Amino acid sequence: MAMYRSIDAFLAYFEAVNRRAMRDIGALPPEADGWTPAVGEGEGAWSINKLVGHMCGSRLYFASAYLGRGWVSPPPPDVSRRELWVPALAESFERFCDLLRGTPDDWLERKVAMIDSGGALSGWRILAMMAEHDIHHRSQIDTYAGLNGWPVPQIFDRTAETIGALQAQERAKHGLAGGGHGL
Template sequence: MEITNMENFLEYYGKIRQRTNRLIAVIPPKYMDWAYKPGKFTIADQIRHIAAIERYMFAETILGNSCTYNGCGKELADGYDNVIHYFNEKHEEALAIFKSLSNEDLQRKCLTPGNAPITVWKWLRAMTEHEIHHRAQLYIYLNLLDVKTPPMFGLSSEEIIQNNHSK
């Protein structure tokens, strides 16, 4: 799907972020440094990664700058409150950049970190896919920890099946 209108994109992207925020809100602080095995992203790493990539890779390259993403470790933010603050702060910084784009800007090219030219609207679409990908990983992490997670779109699969059986 081609993105041709920044206002519509920002509304859509806001809904993507609302779903991510609903999931992050149920993370128990005691699990922020948990990973399913050594050497893999922790829950906090996942959250910092979404924020840092949005701001320092996607937003910077859309501006015509080089990618300045440099990882997602604890040096960026440590502890539950600090990680959430970092996540929100980097999102607001990126949004300010995205809000400055015109509909015409969506059709120009920017360079990925691999120096491949890409149309800005396609790069924005990739950014949303990236967030959704990491949100899915957070769902799996939390399910492994038996943390009840919010359904994506209202009802869970089990609730839909139950409703169909009760008719």
């Protein structure tokens, strides 16, 4: 059974994922441009510039697979400078939506052959993989920001400390004793 019931529902969800990626990457300071981890291999050694380009291209890679056009990667966009990052994310999001908007909802259930195995995945799983991939790399970039002391926007505009400070009040409101979780 599909996790998403319509392509429009998925696109609405991914719009929020993209909005957070653009917010977080847009918050990076000028010194993030060209920043690369001191150690690492493969994707763990990529610059922030390359990670942003990878996010943009991967969206279209997954779209190609979903559309039945093969697991084909497009050329990466120009993200050689920080001021190109957010526009590249916006453009890749729009292109992704343009490609998928109007596709039949039953494609969410149809099977798509994998590139690297004899298996196949449902269309909705491919779209979920794409969203998780995007979130994974946004989190990687947010981790780099935190390690460098750069601002890291809160995912839902509230911190764990804010919610923690409200716990006694919330427990009292619901008649829960001290440290019990109430579930």
